[in-house]
Amino acid sequence: MKLRISGYDKESVVDGPGIRFVIFTQGCPHHCDGCHNPETWDFTGGREVEEDEVLEMIRSSRLIKGVTFSGGEPFAQPGPLASLGRRIKEMGLDIVTYTGYTFEEILKKSRRDQDIRDLLEVSDLLVDGRYIREERDLSLAFRGSRNQRVIKVAESLNAGKVIEAEF
Numbered sequence: 001m002k003l004r005i006s007g008y009d010k011e012s013v014v015d016g017p018g019i020r021f022v023i024f025t026q027g028c029p030h031h032c033d034g035c036h037n038p039e040t041w042d043f044t045g046g047r048e049v050e051e052d053e054v055l056e057m058i059r060s061s062r063l064i065k066g067v068t069f070s071g072g073e074p075f076a077q078p079g080p081l082a083s084l085g086r087r088i089k090e091m092g093l094d095i096v097t098y099t100g101y102t103f104e105e106i107l108k109k110s111r112r113d114q115d116i117r118d119l120l121e122v123s124d125l126l127v128d129g130r131y132i133r134e135e136r137d138l139s140l141a142f143r144g145s146r147n148q149r150v151i152k153v154a155e156s157l158n159a160g161k162v163i164e165a166e167f
């Protein structure tokens with residue numbers, strides 16, 4: 001399956017716990033004021049890559065704890081990312097997914113879109129919500145503004161309410 005990306009970072013320590021391979025997806029509908037990656041907004045920008053090409057790069061990154069799907073908006077490409085995510089999990093790596101939607105919005109969308117449900121379920125942590133410039137806080141781990149949450153996905157789905165991870 002093909003995925004549209006703007007780029008990747010082979011070793012990041014700011015996009016989730018531990019050393020992580022980060023995939024910056026291309027295309028974002030949110031257009032947050034103060035977004036650090038406005039070049040990722042255009043849905044026709046970036047470049048298309050095959051799932052196997054991305055997996056090969058991940059396999060060559062030996063120090064990583066997991067993979068992060070970042071923006072752009074990963075939930076704009078839920079099918080390819082859910083498929084990629086399943087194969088990443090088979091490699092023993094965990095997954096952090098960023099989204100400009102809230103957890104509650106994703107949950108609602110997932111009721112009528114199985115790909116969205118699959119991407120949500122393959123994610124160990126979900127960092128949710130748009131970037132809000134007025135709520136910017138540099139002291140937060142793995143997020144830019146106070147409205148955003150780092151959510152434990154499986155625990156939240158089981159409990160029927162948001163359970164946040166603490167760092």
Ligand code: SF4
Pocket residue numbers: 028029030031032035036037038040071072073099100130131
């Ligand atoms: S959701 Fe993320 S990538 Fe999209 S506009 Fe907001 S900050 Fe930028």
